[in-house]
Amino acid sequence: xxxxxxxxxxxxxxxxxxxxxxxxxxxxxxxxxxxxxxxxxxxxxxxxxxxxxxxxxxxxxxxxxxxxxxxxxxxxxxxxxxxxxxxxxxxxxxxxxxxxxxxxxxxxxxxxxxxxxxxxxxxxxxxxxxxxxxxxxxxxxxxxxxxxxxxxxxxxxxxxxxxxxxxxxxxxxxxxxxxxxxxxxxxxxxxxxxxxxxxxxxxxxxxxxxxxxxxxxxxxxxxxxxxxxxxxxxxxxxxxxxxxxxxxxx
Amino acid sequence: xxxxxxxxxxxxxxxxxxxxxxxxxxxxxxxxxxxxxxxxxxxxxxxxxxxxxxxxxxxxxxxxxxxxxxxxxxxxxxxxxxxxxxxxxxxxxxxxxxxxxxxxxxxxxxxxxxxxxxxxxxxxxxxxxxxxxxxxxxxxxxxxxxxxxxxxxxxxxxxxxxxxxxxxxxxxxxxxxxxxxxxxxxxxxxxxxxxxxxxxxxxxxxxxxxxxxxxxxxxxxxxxxxxxxxxxxxxxxxxxxxxxxxxxxxxxxxxxxxxxxxxxxxxxxxxxxxxxxxxxxxxxxxxxxxxxxxxxxx
Numbered sequence: 377x378x379x380x381x382x383x384x385x386x387x388x389x390x391x392x393x394x395x396x397x398x399x400x401x402x403x404x405x406x407x408x409x410x411x412x413x414x415x416x417x418x419x420x421x422x423x424x425x426x427x428x429x430x431x432x433x434x435x436x437x438x439x440x441x442x443x444x445x446x447x448x449x450x451x452x453x454x455x456x457x458x459x460x461x462x463x464x465x466x467x468x469x470x471x472x473x474x475x476x477x478x479x480x481x482x483x484x485x486x487x488x489x490x491x492x493x494x495x496x497x498x499x500x501x502x503x504x505x506x507x508x509x510x511x512x513x514x515x516x517x518x519x520x521x522x523x524x525x526x527x528x529x530x531x532x533x534x535x536x537x538x539x540x541x542x543x544x545x546x547x548x549x550x551x552x553x554x555x556x557x558x559x560x561x562x563x564x565x566x567x568x569x570x571x572x573x574x575x576x577x578x579x580x581x582x583x584x585x586x587x588x589x590x591x592x593x594x595x596x597x598x599x600x601x602x603x604x605x606x607x608x609x610x611x612x613x614x615x616x617x618x619x620x621x622x623x624x625x626x
Numbered sequence: 627x628x629x630x631x632x633x634x635x636x637x638x639x640x641x642x643x644x645x646x647x648x649x650x651x652x653x654x655x656x657x658x659x660x661x662x663x664x665x666x667x668x669x670x671x672x673x674x675x676x677x678x679x680x681x682x683x684x685x686x687x688x689x690x691x692x693x694x695x696x697x698x699x700x701x702x703x704x705x706x707x708x709x710x711x712x713x714x715x716x717x718x719x720x721x722x723x724x725x726x727x728x729x730x731x732x733x734x735x736x737x738x739x740x741x742x743x744x745x746x747x748x749x750x751x752x753x754x755x756x757x758x759x760x761x762x763x764x765x766x767x768x769x770x771x772x773x774x775x776x777x778x779x780x781x782x783x784x785x786x787x788x789x790x791x792x793x794x795x796x797x798x799x800x801x802x803x804x805x806x807x808x809x810x811x812x813x814x815x816x817x818x819x820x821x822x823x824x825x826x827x828x829x830x831x832x833x834x835x836x837x838x839x840x841x842x843x844x845x846x847x848x849x850x851x852x853x854x855x856x857x858x859x860x861x862x863x864x865x866x867x868x869x870x871x872x873x874x875x876x877x878x879x880x881x882x883x884x885x886x887x888x889x890x891x892x893x894x895x896x897x898x899x900x901x902x903x904x905x906x907x908x909x910x911x912x913x914x915x916x917x918x919x920x921x922x923x924x
Contacts, residue, residue, distance in 0.1 A: 429812055458814035468809035472828050481823055482813035534813055 380443045382407045382538055382569040383428065387437035390420075390427055397423045399593040401437070405538075405571060410564050412580035412601070413573040415590035416616060421573035424590070425540045428571065429462045441538065458486060461531030461539040465546050467523045469515040475502070475526050476511040479533045487534070494533075501529045505559055521552030525559050532563075539563065541572040545579075557583075577620055581605050589613045682872075689874040693866045697878045703858035707776070707848040711783040712841055718784060719791030724821060726792065727799050740792075747789035753850050756782040760854030779851030787844050794836045798829035835901070838894040842887050849879075
């Protein structure tokens with residue numbers, strides 16, 4: 377029997393008032409797989425990630441992480457979120473804490489790890505991502521790229537089974553994008569399962585095992601990046617990619 | 627009509643001055659106008675028909691020297707009142723603010739009660755709360771209820787001021803962008819952990835100046851406790867006034883409060899300025915323009 381998928385979404389609906397943002401999403405992500413979500417702003421990429429993280433309550437359908445249905449009634453959402461890392465577009469670091477405390481606060485408070493244990497693990501992660509010398513700094517003293525790398529480290533410190541990245545380079549100045557994408561590539565090489573909402577098409581083409589094109593709350597087309605980017609089948613996908621090319625972003 | 631820029635009037639050359647330096651001329655003007663205004667006021671007061679009477683009954687030097695030590699000696703009671711009350715206020719006000727900020731339909735009654743409390747104690751004049759608690763409750767003559775007016779003074783001041791202080795805290799909590807709580811929750815923290823470790827530390831730091839402001843108000847309102855029989859600085863000056871038929875003791879009391887409050891007001895200003903510099907201070911090299919939005923969120 378095949379092992380359960382890392383993430384299995386079926387029939388997911390989500391509306392904000394009369395506005396149906398997600399209209400029946402079915403998506404299965406295997407362990408170690410990297411799925412990139414592409415699509416226009418408002419197509420539902422961010423909402424989908426927030427539904428997986430249970431930041432947004434789901435209206436209908438189910439989400440499974442491994443064998444567990446996390447959308448079932450009575451599930452402890454705090455326990456679920458420990459297993460799912462989420463990195464935000466605006467980093468959302470805690471400005472009143474040092475880099476080290478940003479990374480260790482959740483392992484210490486949520487997982488009840490002793491300070492020494494949490495700090496050793498954090499230092500190792502910071503070193504790996506070239507942030508060892510920033511451990512005592514407050515986030516405001518870092519560049520945007522450094523802040524986003526700290527945010528990724530903060531999510532990794534919880535040792536998540538699944539990492540969700542929500543347009544993590546969209547708030548960065550262009551020259552700072554590469555350092556963050558390099559970090560994500562490193563995680564990909566380590567086999568981290570990731571769902572990445574992104575506008576960086578060339579990055580998606582390089583890193584994704586599978587590209588999913590969202591359009592108007594539905595999965596319009598999905599497939600390996602080579603095929604999606606060079607021979608999209610759906611007219612909507614072609615239209616979207618053409619707009620990206622016209623904007624000089626592919 | 628000529629469109630040529632050469633026809634535009636040439637602006638006069640601007641006089642450059644080091645920023646923050648006051649020129650000799652504006653300093654002279656400021657001094658002269660201050661002297662004129664205060665001189666005129668002093669003249670008006672000194673030449674008032676009742677000036678001599680007022681001077682002897684409010685500004686009696688001998689009386690001042692005689693009554694000052696005794697009055698100042700009783701200020702310790704006020705200090706104990708506002709220090710004990712302030713500690714309780716800071717704690718209880720925070721509890722109220724957190725109770726009012728708990729989201730979710732289950733907690734509606736909690737929010738309702740906390741809101742009713744804050745509305746009630748901001749509506750009733752503090753002096754009435756002091757009367758009701760300080761005279762009314764001991765009047766019930768329940769054996770286990772203390773009847774010490776100092777105790778009830780502390781309780782009344784705490785009840786009233788915590789309503790104001792909870793609103794200050796709440797403003798601080800609401801000024802923290804929801805993305806901060808979202809980030810904390812995404813790491814698996816509970817609502818309470820996110821509040822305790824992420825939202826409150828930032829919120830409290832932001833509201834220290836308005837909290838100090840309420841603290842100054844509290845210090846002065848400790849004199850209201852004299853009305854239920856606590857002999858503190860104001861009661862003591864009243865006693866001296868009644869004994870000497872002279873109002874100078876009140877002047878002593880006023881001066882004591884001025885000496886206490888003005889440094890605190892300056893400290894508040896300094897803290898506000900420091901907070902502002904922290905938030906808008908120079909960013910380090912390499913800090914992306916958009917990156918700086920992070921702390922405050924959008």
